[in-house]
Amino acid sequence: MNYFICGICGYIAMDSAPEKCPVCTAPKEKFSQNDAIFEESKAKAAEGAAKHVPSIWVDKETKLYPGTEFVTVHAKIGEVPHPMEEKHFIQFVDIYADKKWIKRAHFTPAVVPAITAHLKIQASKITVIENCNLHGYWINETSL
Ligand SMILES: [Fe+2]
Missing domain, CATH: 2.20.28.10 (Rubrerythrin, domain 2)
Incomplete structure (x- = not known):
């Protein structure tokens, strides 16, 4: 890629x-x-993937507007909570639908690095990319 x-x-x-x-x-x-941007991140992260790789899950029956075809995508960073401190935190998370950027969330150390997007479009693949101020970019994706 x-x-x-x-x-x-x-x-x-x-x-x-x-x-x-x-x-x-x-x-x-x-x-x-x-x-090689994602390989570079893996090489410099002592904490490894568990705290950095985005976890993605999808609600195909949204509770936001029941009965619609809207799909809700959630992502958190990572399986184990990533530190959120002044010197080490997740700066932003981007969500893509079929490689097209659809949403960014910026974070401060005061919040949990998680994001939700309510899709009104049809997509077959969701990609999530996050940026850690110390350990760079991490990516994950899932099929809808
Ligand atoms: Fe980190």
């Missing part, structure tokens, strides 16, 4: 760099390719 990182906001595009960053609107020139 080819990954392109926005030098302004840290958004990661898959396959190719967009004309404009969907998160911060930075132009294509601000993107740089790094296909």
